[in-house]
Amino acid sequence: MLVSIVSQDIPASTERRMSVRPAHLERLQLLADAGRLVVAGPSPIDESGDTDKGFSGSIVIAEFDTLADAQSWAEADPYVAAGVYAAVSVKPFKRVF
Numbered sequence: 001m002l003v004s005i006v007s008q009d010i011p012a013s014t015e016r017r018m019s020v021r022p023a024h025l026e027r028l029q030l031l032a033d034a035g036r037l038v039v040a041g042p043s044p045i046d047e048s049g050d051t052d053k054g055f056s057g058s059i060v061i062a063e064f065d066t067l068a069d070a071q072s073w074a075e076a077d078p079y080v081a082a083g084v085y086a087a088v089s090v091k092p093f094k095r096v097f
Contacts, residue, residue: 003070004093005060020078036063
């Protein structure tokens with residue numbers, strides 16, 4: 001099943017985010033290598049997309065066996081452990097286009 005994982009950063013998250021970014025990307029690469037990742041990326045704070053100004057959150061859409069598996073995967077994210085995220089929402093996703 002496809003699942004969307006939408007995360008909201010704490011204010012001024014950039015330093016924490018960058019400190020664990022390699023581990024975060026490694027986990028996403030494993031999903032991609034398994035053919036399960038549809039899309040993933042951060043939401044820059046600035047509408048120009050300038051990531052030097054920081055981030056407001058992240059979005060991951062990927063294939064998981066169950067919603068519980070997706071929730072467990074999201075909870076184990078290095079950004080969660082580092083306190084980057086203020087909130088994480090895990091929901092089924094229906095791809096239309």
